């Protein structure tokens with residue numbers, strides 16, 4: 357029997373496995389405590405909002421970061437948090453005392469919304485009614501909430517540019533830092549750079565976080581010691597093997613670039629590979645038919661996306677022009693699969709050709725990002741999409 361990888365089950369499973377005890381003061385404010393004790397651990401429960409006939413699925417694909425690779429928030433998000441503070445202090449003139457701040461990785465959860473202008477953190481229901489609102493770390497009264505967000509009849513869109521959605525686990529650190537900065541500015545207005553308001557602080561945090569992802573602050577550290585930042589998951593390889601044995605193609609589409617993807621996937625598939633010591637061991641590629649790195653999701657899923665596709669030479673990382681046949685694939689029988697399997701860029705049309713699938717409805721894609729991985733693809737293409745680790749729930753499939 358193949359066990360569902362922990363990475364595809366939900367982050368609460370991950371927390372339980374670490375043995376961490378939830379402090380009463382944190383983590384609970386955004387969620388309703390469960391009334392009954394569960395006899396089955398959350399890591400083994402399966403949730404779904406509709407069924408999917410796997411008989412129609414010929415290719416199953418995965419996102420990498422926070423889908424196959426479950427980062428340890430206590431180390432990975434803390435790294436991002438401290439890296440961001442360093443940039444705020446060194447490059448953007450924030451006071452040095454920020455360097456002593458600590459990050460509570462259990463405090464924020466996905467699904468929250470930041471009100472950039474007012475410095476508030478909101479939890480709302482599906483009708484966009486603000487249920488819980490904090491200004492920094494202070495809970496707002498009902499009167500304050502009504503004054504800011506109106507009565508039940510008037511709804512804001514709660515969207516960009518005035519609001520930011522905390523919709524990936526990558527955003528937990530920046531949401532926490534934003535709340536800290538709001539409190540800090542309220543209490544020490546003279547200590548923040550002049551002309552700064554809440555929205556300005558949010559922009560500073562966002563650009564510092566963005567830089568941490570781009571300049572190697574995070575990826576260099578993960579590459580040095582993957583086990584410190586990523587949970588080992590022994591169920592990933594058997595799951596991929598099971599899918600391939602069933603005759604389905606498997607693929608990876610990630611926004612990470614090749615060098616980092618290779619590090620992370622080597623680590624995740626490492627226990628199943630004979631020689632993980634070699635940095636040029638790309639044995640993990642045998643578990644996939646196609647690997648697309650630097651995919652720039654969500655635009656990867658736009659049907660009008662004209663981003664070029666490159667072949668990646670795995671040993672050197674060199675990019676070569678990819679020579680794919682033009683035209684749409686007609687049927688899976690007539691299209692020989694290309695022999696190269698690592699690519700950068702491209703779009704969903706290239707993916708179809710590489711997999712030799714004629715229709716998006718034959719593809720199941722598993723991702724963690726509700727907008728980047730799921731909504732975009734489903735809305736634009738009608739691809740068969742699946743979310744496995746949405747918040748602490750697990751599986752939602754939609755065709």
Ligand SMILES: Nc1nc2c(ncn2[C@@H]2O[C@H](COP(=O)(O)O)[C@@H](O)[C@H]2O)c(=O)[nH]1
Nearest residue numbers: 419420421526565566569570609610611612
């Ligand atoms: N430049 C930025 N990159 C970011 C940010 N948040 C996450 N990331 C990077 O995106 C990919 C996600 O890959 P996927 O496998 O989930 O498609 C990974 O490399 C992250 O480091 C950001 O704010 N800015």
Ligand SMILES: [Mg+2]
Nearest residue numbers: 419421422724
């Ligand atoms: Mg991801």
